[in-house]
Amino acid sequence: MKGYEELFSYFETNLKEQAFDNKPNELYAPIQYTLGLGGKRIRPVLTLMACELFGGQIEKALPQAIAIELFHNFTLIHDDIMDNAPLRRGKVTVFKKWDSNIAILSGDTLFALAYQYVQKADTNILPVTLNVFNKTAIQVCEGQQFDLNFETKNNLSVAQYIEMIKLKTAVLFGASLKIGALIGGAGAEDAQRLYDFGLNLGLGFQLKDDLLDTFGDERIFGKKTGSDIISNKKTYLYLKALEIADAETKNKLISFYNNSGYREEKFREVKAIFSRLKVDQLALKKIDGYCKIGKECLDKINLNDEKKEKLHAVAHRMIERDK
Amino acid sequence: MKGYEELFSYFETNLKEQAFDNKPNELYAPIQYTLGLGGKRIRPVLTLMACELFGGQIEKALPQAIAIELFHNFTLIHDDIMDNAPLRRGKVTVFKKWDSNIAILSGDTLFALAYQYVQKADTNILPVTLNVFNKTAIQVCEGQQFDLNFETKNNLSVAQYIEMIKLKTAVLFGASLKIGALIGGAGAEDAQRLYDFGLNLGLGFQLKDDLLDTFGDERIFGKKTGSDIISNKKTYLYLKALEIADAETKNKLISFYNNSGYREEKFREVKAIFSRLKVDQLALKKIDGYCKIGKECLDKINLNDEKKEKLHAVAHRMIERDK
Numbered sequence: 227m228k229g230y231e232e233l234f235s236y237f238e239t240n241l242k243e244q245a246f247d248n249k250p251n252e253l254y255a256p257i258q259y260t261l262g263l264g265g266k267r268i269r270p271v272l273t274l275m276a277c278e279l280f281g282g283q284i285e286k287a288l289p290q291a292i293a294i295e296l297f298h299n300f301t302l303i304h305d306d307i308m309d310n311a312p313l314r315r316g317k318v319t320v321f322k323k324w325d326s327n328i329a330i331l332s333g334d335t336l337f338a339l340a341y342q343y344v345q346k347a348d349t350n351i352l353p354v355t356l357n358v359f360n361k362t363a364i365q366v367c368e369g370q371q372f373d374l375n376f377e378t379k380n381n382l383s384v385a386q387y388i389e390m391i392k393l394k395t396a397v398l399f400g401a402s403l404k405i406g407a408l409i410g411g412a413g414a415e416d417a418q419r420l421y422d423f424g425l426n427l428g429l430g431f432q433l434k435d436d437l438l439d440t441f442g443d444e445r446i447f448g449k450k451t452g453s454d455i456i457s458n459k460k461t462y463l464y465l466k467a468l469e470i471a472d473a474e475t476k477n478k479l480i481s482f483y484n485n486s487g488y489r490e491e492k493f494r495e496v497k498a499i500f501s502r503l504k505v506d507q508l509a510l511k512k513i514d515g516y517c518k519i520g521k522e523c524l525d526k527i528n529l530n531d532e533k534k535e536k537l538h539a540v541a542h543r544m545i546e547r548d549k
Numbered sequence: 550m551k552g553y554e555e556l557f558s559y560f561e562t563n564l565k566e567q568a569f570d571n572k573p574n575e576l577y578a579p580i581q582y583t584l585g586l587g588g589k590r591i592r593p594v595l596t597l598m599a600c601e602l603f604g605g606q607i608e609k610a611l612p613q614a615i616a617i618e619l620f621h622n623f624t625l626i627h628d629d630i631m632d633n634a635p636l637r638r639g640k641v642t643v644f645k646k647w648d649s650n651i652a653i654l655s656g657d658t659l660f661a662l663a664y665q666y667v668q669k670a671d672t673n674i675l676p677v678t679l680n681v682f683n684k685t686a687i688q689v690c691e692g693q694q695f696d697l698n699f700e701t702k703n704n705l706s707v708a709q710y711i712e713m714i715k716l717k718t719a720v721l722f723g724a725s726l727k728i729g730a731l732i733g734g735a736g737a738e739d740a741q742r743l744y745d746f747g748l749n750l751g752l753g754f755q756l757k758d759d760l761l762d763t764f765g766d767e768r769i770f771g772k773k774t775g776s777d778i779i780s781n782k783k784t785y786l787y788l789k790a791l792e793i794a795d796a797e798t799k800n801k802l803i804s805f806y807n808n809s810g811y812r813e814e815k816f817r818e819v820k821a822i823f824s825r826l827k828v829d830q831l832a833l834k835k836i837d838g839y840c841k842i843g844k845e846c847l848d849k850i851n852l853n854d855e856k857k858e859k860l861h862a863v864a865h866r867m868i869e870r871d872k
Contacts, residue, residue: 331690
């Protein structure tokens, strides 16, 4: 069984070999640029690992791993337009470097290219693979729309937030694993267990993302903290804080989030409230809860523990990361 | 063999039965709105007709016909953002009625939904159907990017324009027919012949569109003519005129197209130049040429002429239309 690093470099090498250099250049240059920005490649690594877990050759899962990474990058290009985000992985976003028309269209093309890789699955598992992929793609769009809706919505609950990140982020982790498992030869039940493992892992992953954005150590995190608070993003931390705060603190938080000014001062003050209410610790507890459920799903799969160890290690890496 | 009207109402009835009413509403309402705007539904009708041509039941081709119409509507939603178009089929466009984020995302969702219908193909023809669909989707994106590029490009040739409309418009007509043919049981060669018929028909269809936009009779056309000229769109008419005009006329045309003012006056004058150069007649001749090639492709298919008659009739309808 190969670990994260080995599968990461295997994937990276193979992704680089895909040309994506058709005409017109205005369409393909942004695709090459986006894929060249790097990233953790967690999703495709999970696909490869799931395939190997059930005895499959990673080469067989490579097209699907690429499909998932292309799909993920398509969502990043379009999300960046919608969020008006200037930077992605420290570099200028596609719609800022080119323009939003090119970003819309190169995103669309990436989405279609993803399906060209899905299509490479063996005929016997193509229908189920395509089914998982389609369903997930639609859910990710729904999740992004919920996220956009939440910007102007008040009285959000933690449960609604969790449902949103489940759709926007977690289902793709589940799908990455399930598709890899199916290619590796897993039965429907085991593939679903691995999906559930991924779903819970994805929820933990996103909550960890929220936590790092406010409480990360900038020297390790590699980017400035505070962007969620400064942009009034209603994350788990904020919604949990509203849930448990006294009336005065609650009003203070709401008034901060109704204001686009302050910035640094607002970040400091809101972070102090979060700390006082211990929502960071509550978030960690919630993450632990998801990890526990995820591991239980993995435990139910009838394979020896040694084989599952690499997946446990990736889960650990995704959750314990400081960046 | 059923004709256009019968297949149109069969498709319309069945499209209406598809719910597209998941949550969040902000994502699905624009999808319902767009599909409810109507349109000629030529592409899905071609899919159904091609299926029946080879002896297939139209019910079997229905999911693919829906997939193609969803894909087409996805491109319309995104194109309208890029073209900053206020109206589509006489109604407010999605990005104007909602906003561009919702238009991007509901378009993405329509694209993914299209694949959910592609997926319903029988396992034995799913790979080839998916292959045609993917390839076409990518080509349509490429065509749209060429179209965007042409806005700021000078020295375009008629050949470059034809290549652009081939990608942006004609390949989808080809794919609609090819997919229907494959579902109907056509062999690879006949399916390709039908694709080539559709491709040529699509080229004629787009040139007819260009022609109507300038020379259409507004009372029949149902919308104002002149939008291509007023928005400086480099259509076949314009590029052909540049090709054959004397230096003085050429400069006059270029200077008109470098100016966003005038509007009505500009339309009148440019149209007069086009008439004087007879580019409308040249366009008609070119359309006839494509029709002839298309019909030759259809003729090569080894089926009796009576069966092909309905397809000839649709071709005639697409080309001889006044609106």
